Amino acid sequence: MKLNFNIQPLSSWMKVSKEPLLIAGPCSAETEEQLVATAHLLAATGRVSALRAGIWKPRTRPGEFEGIGSIGLEWLKRAKAETGLPVAVEVATAKHVEEALAAGVDILWVGARSTANPFTVQEIADALKGHDVPVIVKNPVNPDLSLWIGALERINNAGITKLAAIHRGFSSHEKSAFRNEPMWDLAISLKTHAPDLPIICDPSHICGNRELIPYIAQKALDLDMQGLIIESHIDPSVAWTDAKQQLTPSALNDIMERLEVRKAAAGTTEVKDKLAELRAGIDKIDDLLIQKVAERMQIVEKIGNYKKENGITILQVNRWEEILNKRITYGSALKLSKEFTEKFLELIHSESIRKQTEIMNKDGVAGSQQEHLTHA
Template sequence: MKLDLNIQPLESWIKTGKEPLVIAGPCSAETEEQLVATAHLLAATGKISALRAGIWKPRTRPGEFEGIGSIGLEWLKRAKDETGLPTAVEVATAKHVEEALKAGVDILWVGARSTANPFTVQEIADALKGVDVPVMVKNPVNPDLSLWIGALERINNAGITKLAAIHRGFSSYEKSAFRNEPMWDIAIHLKTLAPHLPMINDPSHITGNRSLIGYVSQKALDLDMQGLMIESHIDPSVAWTDAAQQVTPAALVEIIDHLTLRKPEVRDAGVKDKLAELRSQIDKIDDLVIQKVAERMQIAEKIGQYKKDNGITILQVNRWDEILNKRTTYAKALKLSAEFTEKLMELLHSESIRKQTEVMNKGQETPPAEQLTHA
């Protein structure tokens, strides 16, 4: 089911002539000199569509630098006047919205911590009613697509039609090379639900490491994201916040120049025909996969009935370990990743257990809903 969002094209509210679209600037506005000097260097590259800067910084723990505050808006205004770059700022309260708009900020964004709280998003949305300003919504800290969608809907319901999503990755306990796991599948799912919703990737917050920004940026563009938000500081080594993920304007140019741009639409007739042929092959294989999965579930039901008749438990850990080990080994020989194979087998196993549970409980009275709720 597609999302019913009333939105305008990205081109209607930000100049997208530069490819790729890049919104850049320091993580935090620290001093007037730092912000304005960075803005001039970024503008001189000719590759930046808008200047971003953190004015209010929601930090995880108290005592950390939480932004320079409202005075930074005046610095941002000066940077805009001197460079001609539109400006973008994060807002987390109705007061932030009021002050940012009064200072002439061109684009607002809702941060990940704010997106996670519907009360906060609604407060921001209420402050935006009757205002014609572009708003971008970052994904929530935790991998919850519904929260992300809910925040977008609340802002859209307030009358904001210049709307975009920002993919900045998700918090995870698993250790990896990333500060925030990209979890590309969630971003892709949102794109399928809202095909016309512009999506901006934030490789700075995904990576937490400037050396990986180019890699993540390329993948985002390959997944048809409409632009990038990258943190850039005149001297990242002395940055007051998130120094490791910021790049100099010169380094940003290097990253952008090494990106390969690909088009989502195919115009060459020969290429179209070849893609159609290959996709037809995939369609046939997908049909066979679904048919075989259905056959597998029919056998699972028979196993469930046999277990029921003979008093055998549904879950047998040794059997599951055997299946997983055999299938993972076989898949590896066929050059399928272990991670993919494990996820696939877990899905099949989960559905098999569900089918067998239905067989086991057939004929038994289902407990009332309130009993299930308080169990």
């Protein structure tokens, strides 16, 4: 389903100094000197389109540094006046919106914690009514596409047409190298639902450490995201918040120099023709895949009927383990990752369980107790 956002193209409200679009600045405005000095170094790179800085910082636990507060807006005004860079801040309440707009802040963003709460988003949206200001909305902390879309819709319904999303990764119980799991599929789903909505990637919050930022930044550009928002501090070693994920302006510039910006669409006729030929091959294989999966499900139905006639349970653990082990080994030999093969098989198995559950319960017996067996 396509979403109909009433928005302006990113190019109409955000001047790109040099591709890709880059919004950069310290995680937190700590002192006037720190903020202004960082701003000057970032502006000197010629790559930064806007200066970002946290003024109000929602923290996980009380007692941590929660932002310098409204006085930081005056520091941003000075940084803007001296460098010419537009400035961006996070807002989490109607009061934040009012103060930021009164101080001449150019871009507002809604943080992940705020996006997760529709009441908070609506309060921000109500405060934005009547104002022509760009707003960028981070994904919620948890992987919930509807919540992200809902926040964007609330802001758009308030009359904000200069709108974009920020992909900053999602919280996960699984331990990995990332602070927040990228879960690229959710960002891709948003792009599929709203092709005209700009999506900006936040490698700093995905990575949680500066070493991984180049990899995530390149991946975001390869997935046709419209830009990056990256934390940069004049001296990350003494930063008051998120020191490990901030870069010096010089290090940030080095990363940007090495990024490769690829085209979203084919250029020459020769390239288009070659891509069309390769895609035609994919289309044929996809059709065959779907056909074979349908044939598999027909056999599944026969098995389901046979199990019902003979009083056999739906789930056969030994058989499922056999399928997993054999197919994963086969997939590895064909250069398919174990993770992909396992997820693919689990999806097919889930549908097989569903079909057999339907067959078992054609007499009206509730089949909900069987559904939990899907991933057993």
